[in-house]
Amino acid sequence: MTDEAESGGSAPAANAGYDEWLDALAAEEGYALVCPEGHGSLPPRRVCPECGASDLSEEPLPAEGTVETYTVVHVPSPRFSDDAPYVTAVAQFGPVRLTGVVREVDGDGGVDVDGDAIEVGSAVEAGVGERETDGGRIVVFRPMET
Amino acid sequence: MTEVRVAGVGLTRFGSHPERTGRDLFAEAADRAFADAGVDRDDAEELNYGNFMGALAEHQGHQAPLMAEAAGVRCPATRYESACASAGVAVREAVRTVAAGDADVVLAGGMERMTNLDTGGATEGLAIAADDLFEVRAGVTFPGAYALMARAYFEAHGGSREDLAHVAAKNHENALPNEYAQFRSEVSVEEALDSPPVAEPLHLFDACPITDGASALVLVSAEYAAENDLDASVAVTGTGQGTDRMALADRADLAATPAAVDAATAAYDAAGIGPADVDLAEVHDCFTIAEVLAIEALGFAEPGEGIAAARDGYTTADGDLPVNLSGGLKAKGHPVGATGGSQIAELTRLLRGDHPNSEHVPDAEVAVAHNAGGTVASAVVHVLEVAE
Ligand SMILES: [Zn+2]
Numbered sequence: 112m113t114d115e116a117e118s119g120g121s122a123p124a125a126n127a128g129y130d131e132w133l134d135a136l137a138a139e140e141g142y143a144l145v146c147p148e149g150h151g152s153l154p155p156r157r158v159c160p161e162c163g164a165s166d167l168s169e170e171p172l173p174a175e176g177t178v179e180t181y182t183v184v185h186v187p188s189p190r191f192s193d194d195a196p197y198v199t200a201v202a203q204f205g206p207v208r209l210t211g212v213v214r215e216v217d218g219d220g221g222v223d224v225d226g227d228a229i230e231v232g233s234a235v236e237a238g239v240g241e242r243e244t245d246g247g248r249i250v251v252f253r254p255m256e257t
Numbered sequence: 258m259t260e261v262r263v264a265g266v267g268l269t270r271f272g273s274h275p276e277r278t279g280r281d282l283f284a285e286a287a288d289r290a291f292a293d294a295g296v297d298r299d300d301a302e303e304l305n306y307g308n309f310m311g312a313l314a315e316h317q318g319h320q321a322p323l324m325a326e327a328a329g330v331r332c333p334a335t336r337y338e339s340a341c342a343s344a345g346v347a348v349r350e351a352v353r354t355v356a357a358g359d360a361d362v363v364l365a366g367g368m369e370r371m372t373n374l375d376t377g378g379a380t381e382g383l384a385i386a387a388d389d390l391f392e393v394r395a396g397v398t399f400p401g402a403y404a405l406m407a408r409a410y411f412e413a414h415g416g417s418r419e420d421l422a423h424v425a426a427k428n429h430e431n432a433l434p435n436e437y438a439q440f441r442s443e444v445s446v447e448e449a450l451d452s453p454p455v456a457e458p459l460h461l462f463d464a465c466p467i468t469d470g471a472s473a474l475v476l477v478s479a480e481y482a483a484e485n486d487l488d489a490s491v492a493v494t495g496t497g498q499g500t501d502r503m504a505l506a507d508r509a510d511l512a513a514t515p516a517a518v519d520a521a522t523a524a525y526d527a528a529g530i531g532p533a534d535v536d537l538a539e540v541h542d543c544f545t546i547a548e549v550l551a552i553e554a555l556g557f558a559e560p561g562e563g564i565a566a567a568r569d570g571y572t573t574a575d576g577d578l579p580v581n582l583s584g585g586l587k588a589k590g591h592p593v594g595a596t597g598g599s600q601i602a603e604l605t606r607l608l609r610g611d612h613p614n615s616e617h618v619p620d621a622e623v624a625v626a627h628n629a630g631g632t633v634a635s636a637v638v639h640v641l642e643v644a645e
Contacts, residue, residue: 180409185454185455186376186455189378194396209391210391210392231412250394
């Protein structure tokens with residue numbers, strides 16, 4: 112499962128709710144929690160952070176998201192020391208935005224090191240990959256053919 | 258409500274002091290504040306102390322009693338933590354305590370020790386102000402988060418790295434005469450543009466440095482100031498705080514900071530002023546884009562227009578509304594848990610006329626301090642006015 116504890120960080124080895132969500136995303140069954148008002152959020156949640164509603168349902172994430180902003184990180188934290196430079200992006204997937212690392216831009220698992228593979232508005236799909244530094248699981252975005 | 262006065266202010270020199278302990282840094286700032294105030298430290302009834310990452314940097318939790326000892330006060334002492342707004346919230350609670358009549362004298366401020374960590378350690382320490390599960394694990398660093406906001410701003414409103422470089426150049430120029438500033442060196446727009454990338458589109462000179470330092474304020478009631486014949490001419494007339502969703506991705510607008518709007522609205526209402534009444538401001542420019550977002554949230558510029566304020570000279574030392582005459586976080590430095598207190602210390606001296614940059618604001622009567630935590634999930638705004 113997750114392996115944050117092996118990274119030398121202080122994060123616990125398991126985060127119920129989050130870990131299951133990441134498992135689902137890895138299985139291409141990613142979901143958002145949605146309240147009756149249509150507000151999206153990510154687990155674990157007991158109430159909608161926007162309106163307080165407690166009636167939250169799991170709704171499948173759309174296959175395609177849209178990049179809203181991104182950055183090319185050159186100075187990483189230790190958990191990403193062997194990954195830098197890398198691209199982190201924020202993309203809208205239906206009722207939620209996800210934050211992830213852009214990957215597989217050249218079709219062979221390569222990493223986008225200069226941000227040329229995407230721009231704001233690009234279509235991406237979300238999945239789960241590993242940090243090069245320590246193998247920790249991370250949300251990744253893959254540019255889609257358009 | 259009791260009127261709150263700033264009786265005295267104290268800072269350490271901001272900079273790189275990797276060998277100095279946190280307790281020594283705060284002791285120096287507190288000592289200066291009591292001396293500046295002419296207040297006996299035995300009169301302090303509370304200590305409100307801000308600190309963010311002391312557990313990582315010094316392996317030291319429970320810092321408030323330690324800092325009470327260091328400052329030589331024996332009174333209830335509490336540590337406040339709101340990331341880079343830690344001292345802002347500590348000061349705000351001190352203001353509320355005095356205003357409510359619960360104490361006549363409160364020592365407030367903060368300390369951060371950072372340069373004893375290596376760059377990776379400091380980067381990791383700062384990143385914990387973001388959502389660990391959904392942001393930090395996806396590679397978001399502190400500069401990276403503001404870079405995401407900068408690109409979103411450019412997409413929404415236009416603007417360029419050159420506009421941001423003007424913010425850096427302005428704040429470095431302001432820091433030149435400030436004896437407490439970390440960087441007292443000019444940076445040209447060209448040098449800022451040519452500096453290496455940290456998290457594109459932000460480069461090294463878009464970012465504040467890693468800094469050690471402490472700030473302290475002696476806040477008193479107007480009655481106490483009068484009874485003790487203190488020279489306490491600056492009043493804190495408004496305080497406000499705002500909170501937003503923790504993760505940047507969960508904000509409706511990636512290029513705006515509504516928590517700071519909420520904080521400013523509350524502070525302005527309490528003071529009975531509006532943004533047009535403000536003569537100068539210290540804002541939380543941890544990155545150049547942060548100053549742009551701050552002046553828009555404070556109502557000094559319309560959304561999308563703050564990007565041009567430094568380039569057009571509106572916020573320069575001789576502009577209509579000087580912003581960050583101290584040098585800001587960018588050049589003065591950013592010991593994160595001390596910054597909110599240092600902003601009020603700088604503004605107090607600017608209003609009193611004993612700051613090296615007071616000559617730029619000789620008739621100023623109203624000043625605003627804006628202190629932010631994380632990607633402005635926390636914001637604190639204070640209004641200072643010349644009371645007499
Ligand atoms: Zn809702």
